[in-house]
Amino acid sequence: MLTVSSTDRVFILTGAGLSADSGIPTFRGLGGLWRNHRIEEVASPLAWHRDPQLVWEFYSMRRRVASAAKPNPAHFALAKLESVLQDRLFGCTQNVDNLHERAGSRTVLHMHGQLFKSRCDTCSRPPFDDTNLWEPPAEVPRCQCGGRIRPHICWFGEVPFGLDRINRALDQCTLFIAIGTSGVVEPAASFVAQVSGRARTIYVGPENPANASSFTECYLGKAGEVLPNLFGSFVETGSEAAGSDKRSPSDPVPGNRPGSQVVHKNDFGIK
Numbered sequence: 001m002l003t004v005s006s007t008d009r010v011f012i013l014t015g016a017g018l019s020a021d022s023g024i025p026t027f028r029g030l031g032g033l034w035r036n037h038r039i040e041e042v043a044s045p046l047a048w049h050r051d052p053q054l055v056w057e058f059y060s061m062r063r064r065v066a067s068a069a070k071p072n073p074a075h076f077a078l079a080k081l082e083s084v085l086q087d088r089l090f091g092c093t094q095n096v097d098n099l100h101e102r103a104g105s106r107t108v109l110h111m112h113g114q115l116f117k118s119r120c121d122t123c124s125r126p127p128f129d130d131t132n133l134w135e136p137p138a139e140v141p142r143c144q145c146g147g148r149i150r151p152h153i154c155w156f157g158e159v160p161f162g163l164d165r166i167n168r169a170l171d172q173c174t175l176f177i178a179i180g181t182s183g184v185v186e187p188a189a190s191f192v193a194q195v196s197g198r199a200r201t202i203y204v205g206p207e208n209p210a211n212a213s214s215f216t217e218c219y220l221g222k223a224g225e226v227l228p229n230l231f232g233s234f235v236e237t238g239s240e241a242a243g244s245d246k247r248s249p250s251d252p253v254p255g256n257r258p259g260s261q262v263v264h265k266n267d268f269g270i271k
């Protein structure tokens, strides 16, 4: 039985799979390609240096897709969990969309940046809200200092945001739950190993991640179907939920690793 006790501190790590049910393709789902460019070739400082216009085209496309998407029942389940656990829950996402916030989550740390923020590539002006689409024939926008405005995204080869806070929260957590992440991109892929042996470690997604051996339990299924059941009957989906009227959540399925167990509806007792 999966129970959150009054002394538990919960670390939630989410990845692209969480937003898959909202219509935002995962990276591995795309085959790692966009218009025959490897994602790393349009999401790196080198790509920005070589062809900033191409980089902005890529992020403009992603802004368009994310704007059209709606949070799904998994986002709402996590927002509800946050409202119950409050500062005993630390939410960390690799996703750059804003679906957690649109579902009601207030404190999610975006370790890979935020799609709807931009910043200057030269001066220290703080990141600012930006929903513009910078596509040809639009020029790459410039800062007052003359620098170029870039997406506020942690590209390959850059240091993720908030690692100090993340490490503190990992040190404190007693329950670690990763959802919809393939377990291949560092440093997030190593978070589970950092806490295993000390915290309970749970994975939710349709297939085992690459780092499955570090989890005590894997619940195989779509996040939008597993999470509302995993967190018990108190989790409701909001009116903005993508496809929430069509879904009939099924019981979570146990992972295929030794030690995994079936979790029945409403067994997740929040104290």
Ligand code: APR
Residues within 6 Å of the ligand: 014, 015, 016, 017, 018, 020, 021, 026, 027, 028, 029, 039, 094, 095, 112, 179, 180, 181, 182, 183, 184, 185, 204, 205, 206, 207, 208, 209, 221, 222, 223, 224
């Ligand atoms: N529910 C839950 N998980 C799902 C679903 C779903 N409906 N659909 C797919 N998944 C799982 C896949 O099984 C896969 O393990 O989501 C995972 C998506 O993996 P990736 O595309 O690798 O995404 P992620 O792990 O978040 O990538 C990490 O890599 O490209 C970089 O910066 C980018 O933040 C990204 C990082």
